[in-house]
Amino acid sequence: MSDAVLDRLAVRFAELLPAGAVITDPVRLRTYECDGLTLHRAMPGIVVLPETAEQVAAVVRLCGEYDVPFVARGSGTGLSGGALPRTDGVLIVTSRMRRILEIDMPNRRAVVEPGVTNLAITEAVREQGYYYAPDPSSQQVCSIGGNVAENAGGAHCLKYGFTVNHILGLEIVTPDGEIVELSALDPGYDLLGAFVGSEGTLGIATKITVRLSRAPEAVTTLLAAFGSIEGGGAAVSAIIAAGIVPAAIEMMDALAVEAAEAAVGCAYPEGAGAVLIVELDGPRAEVEHQFTAVERICRETGAFEIRVAASTEERAAIWKGRKSAFAAVGRISPAYIVQDGVVPRTALPEVLAGIDRLQEEYGIRVANVFHAGDGNLHPLVLFDDAAPGEGERAATVSGRILDLCIEHGGSITGEHGVGVDKSRYMPKMFTEEDLDTMQLVRCAFDPRSLSNPGKVFPTPRLCGEVPGVRKGVHPLVESGRAEQF
Amino acid sequence: MNGATGPGAALAAAGVTIRPAGPDDAVAGVTPRWVAFPETTREIAAVMRVSAAHDLAVVVAGAGTTLHWGRPPERCDMLIDTCRLNEILEHEAGDLVVRVQAGVPVETLAEALAAKRQELALDPPLEGGTVGGLLAAGLAGPRALRYGTARDLLIGITVVLADGTIAKAGGKVVKNVAGYDLGKLFTGSYGTLGVIADATFRLHPLPTARAWVVWPGAAPDEVLAVVPAVTASQAEPSAVELDRPAPDGPCAVAVLVEGAAAAERAQAVRDLLGEKARVADEPPRWWGRLPEPGHPGPGPSSEPGGRPGEGGVLVEIRTVPSRLPGLFAGALARTDAAVRGSLASAVLRVALPAETDPAAAAALVSALRAELADAGRVVVLSAPEPVARRVDTWGHVGGLALMRRIKDRFDPDRRMSPGRFVGGI
Numbered sequence: 001m002s003d004a005v006l007d008r009l010a011v012r013f014a015e016l017l018p019a020g021a022v023i024t025d026p027v028r029l030r031t032y033e034c035d036g037l038t039l040h041r042a043m044p045g046i047v048v049l050p051e052t053a054e055q056v057a058a059v060v061r062l063c064g065e066y067d068v069p070f071v072a073r074g075s076g077t078g079l080s081g082g083a084l085p086r087t088d089g090v091l092i093v094t095s096r097m098r099r100i101l102e103i104d105m106p107n108r109r110a111v112v113e114p115g116v117t118n119l120a121i122t123e124a125v126r127e128q129g130y131y132y133a134p135d136p137s138s139q140q141v142c143s144i145g146g147n148v149a150e151n152a153g154g155a156h157c158l159k160y161g162f163t164v165n166h167i168l169g170l171e172i173v174t175p176d177g178e179i180v181e182l183s184a185l186d187p188g189y190d191l192l193g194a195f196v197g198s199e200g201t202l203g204i205a206t207k208i209t210v211r212l213s214r215a216p217e218a219v220t221t222l223l224a225a226f227g228s229i230e231g232g233g234a235a236v237s238a239i240i241a242a243g244i245v246p247a248a249i250e251m252m253d254a255l256a257v258e259a260a261e262a263a264v265g266c267a268y269p270e271g272a273g274a275v276l277i278v279e280l281d282g283p284r285a286e287v288e289h290q291f292t293a294v295e296r297i298c299r300e301t302g303a304f305e306i307r308v309a310a311s312t313e314e315r316a317a318i319w320k321g322r323k324s325a326f327a328a329v330g331r332i333s334p335a336y337i338v339q340d341g342v343v344p345r346t347a348l349p350e351v352l353a354g355i356d357r358l359q360e361e362y363g364i365r366v367a368n369v370f371h372a373g374d375g376n377l378h379p380l381v382l383f384d385d386a387a388p389g390e391g392e393r394a395a396t397v398s399g400r401i402l403d404l405c406i407e408h409g410g411s412i413t414g415e416h417g418v419g420v421d422k423s424r425y426m427p428k429m430f431t432e433e434d435l436d437t438m439q440l441v442r443c444a445f446d447p448r449s450l451s452n453p454g455k456v457f458p459t460p461r462l463c464g465e466v467p468g469v470r471k472g473v474h475p476l477v478e479s480g481r482a483e484q485f
Numbered sequence: 486m487n488g489a490t491g492p493g494a495a496l497a498a499a500g501v502t503i504r505p506a507g508p509d510d511a512v513a514g515v516t517p518r519w520v521a522f523p524e525t526t527r528e529i530a531a532v533m534r535v536s537a538a539h540d541l542a543v544v545v546a547g548a549g550t551t552l553h554w555g556r557p558p559e560r561c562d563m564l565i566d567t568c569r570l571n572e573i574l575e576h577e578a579g580d581l582v583v584r585v586q587a588g589v590p591v592e593t594l595a596e597a598l599a600a601k602r603q604e605l606a607l608d609p610p611l612e613g614g615t616v617g618g619l620l621a622a623g624l625a626g627p628r629a630l631r632y633g634t635a636r637d638l639l640i641g642i643t644v645v646l647a648d649g650t651i652a653k654a655g656g657k658v659v660k661n662v663a664g665y666d667l668g669k670l671f672t673g674s675y676g677t678l679g680v681i682a683d684a685t686f687r688l689h690p691l692p693t694a695r696a697w698v699v700w701p702g703a704a705p706d707e708v709l710a711v712v713p714a715v716t717a718s719q720a721e722p723s724a725v726e727l728d729r730p731a732p733d734g735p736c737a738v739a740v741l742v743e744g745a746a747a748a749e750r751a752q753a754v755r756d757l758l759g760e761k762a763r764v765a766d767e768p769p770r771w772w773g774r775l776p777e778p779g780h781p782g783p784g785p786s787s788e789p790g791g792r793p794g795e796g797g798v799l800v801e802i803r804t805v806p807s808r809l810p811g812l813f814a815g816a817l818a819r820t821d822a823a824v825r826g827s828l829a830s831a832v833l834r835v836a837l838p839a840e841t842d843p844a845a846a847a848a849l850v851s852a853l854r855a856e857l858a859d860a861g862r863v864v865v866l867s868a869p870e871p872v873a874r875r876v877d878t879w880g881h882v883g884g885l886a887l888m889r890r891i892k893d894r895f896d897p898d899r900r901m902s903p904g905r906f907v908g909g910i
Contacts, residue, residue, distance in 0.1 A: 106713065107805040107831075129717075151662050164666070165637050174887070185803045185862045186883045188907040189678075189891055193636055193669030197662050217719035237579060243602060243690030283721050283753075285746030342658045346579040374660040375580075411661035418663055429663055430653070437644075437652035438665040444890040456664065 006045045009066050009090070013048055016058050021096070023047035032091050035076040035083040036138075040420055044071070044085030051096045053171060053179055053206035060204070060451075061177030063090055069450045072204045074114060074143030078150060079338060080419025082199045082455055092204060094145050100124055101207070108212045109168055114145025114205050118152075121210060130212040133160040136415070137323055148205045151197030153415035155248040155322075156279070158373035160213070162415075164196040169209030172202075175446035179206070194441060199417050200452035202445040216281035219247070220291050221315045224276045224303040225269035229253050229368070232274035233349050235301040236372045239278065240345065242297065244290050249373035250277040250322050256329070256367040256380065257321065263328030266321030269305040276303075276372070277322055279315075325369045326380065333365070333382035335391070337398045340416040341405035345375040354404045355379060362393045366401075376414035377405070403428070418456045426458055439463075492539045492563070493519060499531040502569070510564055512544050513557035514870070517564040524569045526643060526651055526682040533680065534649035536563050542900045543647070545676045547588060547615030551622040554799075554867045555675050556878055559904035565680060567617050573597055574683060575657070582640070582657050584685040587617025599691060606632035606689045610775045610834070617681045623673025626773050627724035627741065630829045632689065635672050641685030642668040644678070647896040651682070659687045670891065676902040677910050678895045692743035696751035699769050700762035702735040705813040709828070713806065714757050715740055716829040720750040725829040728771040732818055738828070739769050775799065776823035776836040796839035798846045798868045802853060804831045804861030816852040831861075839869055847875040854880055879907045 006024075013022045023029060024046055034041045045068070050056045063070045069089035076083055085091040097113035100120065104110065105128055110121055118139040121132040135154035136142055142152070147163045148170065160166075169183045170192055182192045195202050226232040232251050239246065252260065252268075252275045260266045268275050276298070280290045291308075298306055309315035321328075329336045343351045352368065359366050367380040379401050383394035402412050402425055412418070412425045426435060435457060442449070443463035496503045502522040510520055518541075523529045536543050541562035546552050548568075567588030575584040578601040585594055591607075591614050598604050608626030609619050618624075625634040632638065641655035644667065654667035671681055700708070708727060715725055722740045729736035740758070742750040751764045771777075778797050800822075802812070809831060817824055817835070826833030835853075837846050846868065853863045865878045882888070885908045892910045895901075904910075 104805075104807075106807040108716075109805075153660060153662075157660065161633065161637065162660075162662075164669075165633055180887065181883045183862075183883050186881070187673075187862060187864045187879045188882045188885065188910075189674055189888045190636055190669040190672060191884045191887055193666060193672075197666060214717055214719065214721075216721075240579065240581065240690075243693065245690065283719060283744070283746060283750050285749045286721075286744045289745040342660050344577060344580040344582065344658055346577055371660070375658055376660045409656070410658050411656050411663050413663050414658070414660040415662060422663075426664065429656070433650050434652045434654065434664070437646065437650060437667065438654065440894040441665050441667070441670065441891065444894045445887065 005066055005068065009062060009068060010046050012062050013046065013059060017048060017050060017055055021049040021051070023049070032073065032076070032085055032093065035073065035078045035081060037079050037081040037084075037419070037421055040081040040084050042085050042087050044091035045087055045089050047091045047093055049093050049096045053173060056092060056204055056206050057173045057177045057179050059090065059092055060173050060175065063450060064175075064177055064448070067448070067450070069453050071452050072145070072149065072200045074146030074149075075117070075141050077138040077142040078146060078417060078419065079340065080413065080417040080421040082150060082417050082419035082452070083146070084420050086453070094143060097206070105130070109209055110212055111207060111209050112144055114143060114148070114208060116144050118142050118144055118147055125212055129215050131215055132210055133166055133213045134163045137326070144208050144210070145205050148196050148208060149198070149200045150415070150417045153376070155250055155371060158249060158371065159245050159247045164193055166211045167192060167196055167208065168211055170195060170205050171207035172205050174203045175448070175451040199419060199456050201442060201456055203451055218284040218287040219279065219281040219315070220287050221277065221279045221309040221318050222291070222294060222298070223268070223307045223318045224278070224298040225272035225305040226274045226276065226301070226303055228273040229352055230349060231302040232276045233352070233372070235276055235298050235303065236345070238297045238301055239294055240373070242293055244293060246278050246290070246294070246373060247281040248277065248279040249371070251275065251368075251370050251372040252322060252325060253368040255332075255365060256325050256369045259328040259332045259367055260321035260325050262331040264320055264324045266317070266324070268321055277318055322369070326378070329367050329380045329382060333384070335383050335385040337381040337394055339377065339379045339381060339398050339401055340413050341377050341379070341402050341410060342414040343375045343377065343405050343408045343410035345373070347408040347410070348372070348375060351377070351404050351408055355401060358397050358400055362397050364390070364394050364397045366397065371414070374414070375410065377401070420455055423456055423458045426456070492535050492541060495535045495538070496521060496532060499528070499535070501528045501531055506564060512546070512561050512564065513553050515558050515561045517544065517561045519562070520564045520566050522566050522569045526645065529565065529645040529680050529682055530649045530651050532563065532565060533645050533647060536900065537648050540898065540900070542903055544902050545617070545621070545680050547618030548590065548613050550611045550614040551618060551624070554622060555905040556873070557905070558902050567615060570682065576601070578603060580657070581688040581690070582659070582685060583688055584641070584657060584683060585616050586683045587615060587681045589616050590614070591616060591619055598688060602691045603688045604691050605638065605686050607635055607638060608773050610773055616684055620672050620681055620684060621674060621676050625832065627726050627827055629832070630725065630827060631721070631723040636669050638687050639668045639672060639684055640687050642671055643682040644671055644680060645682055646679040647898065647901050655685065657685050675906045677892060677906045679901060692747070693745045694747040695741060695743050695766070696747040697765045697768050697772070698740040698742070698751050698754045698758060698762050699737065699765050700739070700758050701737040701769075703738060703761070705729060705736050706810065708736060708738045709810045709813060711758055712738070712828045715754060716806065718754060718757060720753040722754060722829070724827065726772060727824070727826060727828050728769070729824040731823065732820060737769060737771070739772060741768070771825060774825070776825040776834050778823045778836040778838040796869060798837040798841060798872050799866040800835040800850060800853070801864045801866050802826070802833040802835065802857070802861060804857055806831045808857060808860050812853070812856060815856050816849065819852070820849050822849065841872070843871040843875050846872045850876045882907045
C-alpha cells in the first residue's frame with residue numbers, strides 16, 4: 001500500500017471522526033505496534049479511535065473503498081498477536097467505546113460497548129449479587145470486545161464455559177461496513193457462535209450483550225502441596241472420577257512455584273514438587289460435600305500439606321502465586337515464551353514426561369503452569385536471549401510442545417488464540433479440506449479478506465479460487481487416525 | 486429410474502446400501518427417489534459425490550422425529566438415512582468427552598454413558614431421536630438453564646459438504662480456540678449446510694441425586710410472581726419448567742435441583758414457592774416433553790405410526806423472562822393452546838391441535854410476534870400445510886443476508902435440504 005493512499009485515507013477519516021481520533025504521528029503510532037505478544041511488531045499505517053458503531057462502520061467502508069486492510073484492537077493484551085497491526089493498513093482501536101449501555105437485572109444481562117473491561121462488568125453488578133463469568137487472567141484491563149474476538153477463557157471456564165457461552169447478542173460491523181445485529185434469540189445459523197472466537201477476521205463487534213451469572217452461595221479454595229507433579233496429577237484425575245466439577249483446578253510445578261515465590265512471596269509450602277489449587281463453588285451444602293471429598297482425595301494421593309482459605313483475603317493469597325506466574329518467571333529467567341496447548345486430561349502425565357525429555361534434550365528449562373481440570377497447559381519456556389542460540393532452542397522446544405499436544409489429540413491453543421503466532425501450526429491440526437471449509441465462512445463474511453488478514457489461517461486461498469480436485473479422504477482419516485489431529 | 490449408469494448404480498459400485506424410496510419415506514410430503522444407508526463418513530462422501538454429479542437434492546434423516554419440522558424441501562431426490570452410522574467411536578471417561586456417529590440414538594448414548602456415571606447434559610423434548618437429528622434441529626430441553634444447549638456442549642464435528650468434501654472442526658478437548666467453530670454453524674442448520682457425520686461432546690458427571698419441587702394447580706400469575714426469586718436462588722436450580730394444559734385451568738410449575746445436596750436445596754426452593762409445593766424424587770409426567778394440545782377425539786399423537794405432535798401446530802417462543810407475565814396475560818390467555826417450557830430461560834413451546842382453524846393459528850402467531858416485538862422471536866416449528874401457507878414460519882431473522890452468503894459458499898447449487906430453512910435457504 002502506498003503512503004499516498006494512506007495519506008488520503010487519513011484525510012477522509014479526519015472528516016468523519018471527532019478531533020484527535022486519527023493518529024498518524026509515528027511516535028504515537030509506535031504505542032500500538034504490538035499486543036501482548038511483543039515478539040511480533042509492526043507499525044500501523046493509521047490508528048483510528050472511533051466512538052460509535054457508525055464511525056467504525058464508516059471507517060471500515062472507507063477501508064473497502066481504498067482496498068486497505070484493517071485490524072481491530074481492544075486493550076492489546078492478547079497473547080497470539082491477533083491485534084498485530086498492518087503497516088499498510090488501519091488499526092481500529094475501541095478504547096473510546098467504553099460505556100456500559102444497559103444493565104437489565106430482571107433478565108440477567110448487560111449491554112456494553114467493546115472497550116469496556118471484562119472486570120468492569122462484574123464490578124457494575126457485584127452489589128446485586130451477580131458477576132460476568134469468564135475471567136481471563138488479564139481481566140482488569142482486557143476488553144470485552146477482545147474477549148469476544150478471542151473467545152477468552154480463564155481459570156473458571158472448567159465449570160462455567162468460555163466467552164461464547166456467555167454472549168447473548170452482538171452488534172457487529174461486517175467487513176463490508178454494514179451494521180448487523182445478531183441475537184441468540186434469532187432462528188437461523190448460529191452466526192453469534194461463529195463470530196465469537198473468529199479473531200477479528202469476520203468483522204468488529206461494536207455492542208455486546210452478556211449474560212450475568214448469580215454469584216455462588218459459597219466458595220472454598222484449597223491449596224494442596226505434593227512431592228511430585230505425578231501426585232498432583234493423580235489427585236486431579238481422582239477428583240474428576242469422583243464426579244466433581246470444581247470451579248477451577250490449577251497446577252504449578254516446582255519451577256513455577258519458585259518463580260512465584262521470588263516475585264510475589266506467595267509462601268506456598270516449601271519443597272513442593274507441585275502445587276494444586278482447587279476452587280469449589282455453588283450452594284453451600286454442595287460445596288461442603290465436595291470439599292470433604294476433595295480433601296480426602298488429596299490426602300490419599302499424597303498431599304503433604306493442605307491449606308484452606310477461610311476468608312476472601314486468604315483466597316486471594318492462595319491465588320496470588322498462580323495469577324502472577326507468567327510475569328513471575330521473569331524473576332528467574334531473562335526471557336521466556338508463554339505457550340498455550342491443550343491435551344486430553346488423561347494424556348497429561350505422558351505429555352508432561354515428554355516436556356521433561358525436551359528440557360533435557362535442548363538444555364532449556366520449562367516452568368509448567370496449567371489449568372489441570374481441562375488439560376490446558378501453559379508451559380513457560382525459559383531462556384537467556386543474550387546467550388547465542390538459546391532463543392532458537394527455546395522456540396524449538398515451544399513448537400515441539402505443540403507437536404506433543406497435537407500427537408495426543410489436543411489443540412494448539414486453548415484460550416490465547418491462533419493469531420499470527422500459530423497460523424503455521426494450523427495445517428498440523430487440520431487437513432487442507434478442513435481449512436478450506438473454514439475459509440468458506442471467511443469468504444461469506446469477507447470475500448476481499450480485508451478484516452485482519454494474515455491471522456489464524458496460513459496463506460489461505462483467495463475467495464474466488466476454486467480448490468483443486470478433491471483427493472478424497474485425508475490419509476490420516478483413512479488410516480483411522482483422524483482423531484489424532 | 487435406477488438404471489445401470491444412474492446414481493443408484495454409481496452408489497452400488499461404491500458399496501453404499503441404497504434402495505428405491507416409497508411414499509413412507511416422504512419428507513414433509515415430498516417423496517425422494519432413493520434412500521441411502523451409509524455406514525461410514527467415506528460412504529457419506531460417496532453419496533454426496535454421486536448426488537453432486539447427478540444434481541440430486543439431498544435430505545438427511547435420523548430417526549425422523551423432527552423431519553416434519555421446518556418448511557418442506559423444494560425437492561428431494563436422495564434421502565440419507567443415518568441409522569447405520571450408529572457407533573460410539575470414542576468414550577474416554579477420564580476426559581469427560583465422547584465422540585459418536587450421527588445416527589446413534591440419544592437414549593443409546595445415554596445408557597452407555599450412564600454405565601460410567603456420566604451424561605450428555607441435553608434433554609431433548611422428544612423421545613427416540615438421534616444425536617445428528619438433535620444437533621441439526623438444535624433441540625433444547627429444560628436443563629439448558631444450567632448446561633446450555635447442544636451448541637454449548639458440542640466440541641468437535643465432522644461434516645460432509647455438498648460436493649463430498651470431508652471436513653472437521655474443533656477437536657476432542659473442551660478448551661480449544663483453534664480455527665472457526667463450524668460446529669456452531671451446523672447446530673440448528675436443518676441439514677442445509679451439509680451432512681453431520683460425527684460429533685464430539687463435552688460430558689458431565691451424572692448428578693448423585695435429583696429432586697423436583699412441584700407446584701400443581703397454580704395460576705400463571707402466581708407462578709410468574711415467584712419465578713424470579715427461584716431463578717435467582719443460590720440453590721441453583723437446573724431447570725424451572727411450566728405446564729399450562731389450557732388457558733382456563735390451572736398450570737403446574739416444577740423446579741429441578743441436582744447434586745449430592747439436592748434434598749436440602751429442594752427445600753430451599755420449596756420455601757420460595759410456598760407451601761403448596763411438594764418435593765418429589767421423580768419429575769411430573771409432563772416434564773421435558775413437548776406440549777400436547779387438548780382436543781376432542783383421538784389426536785395425531787395417538788395415531789398408529791404417528792409421531793408426537795405431528796399434524797398439529799407447534800410454535801416456539803424465545804424471549805426474556807420479564808416478558809413472560811405480559812404474554813401469559815395477553816396472547817397466551819386468549820388461546821386454547823397448550824403451553825410448556827422453561828420459565829428461567831424464557832423458552833416456551835405452544836401447541837395447537839391439527840384441526841385448529843388455520844386463520845386462528847396464524848392469528849396467534851401474529852399476536853405473539855406483535856406482543857414481543859424486538860424482545861423475542863416466535864418460530865413455527867411445525868404446522869400442517871394450510872397453516873404453514875398463512876404464516877411466516879421463521880419471523881424476523883437477524884443477519885439473514887450473511888446466512889444466505891454462508892449457504893451460497895457451502896452449497897452453491899442449493900442441493901442440501903433446499904427451501905427448508907430461514908429465508909427459503
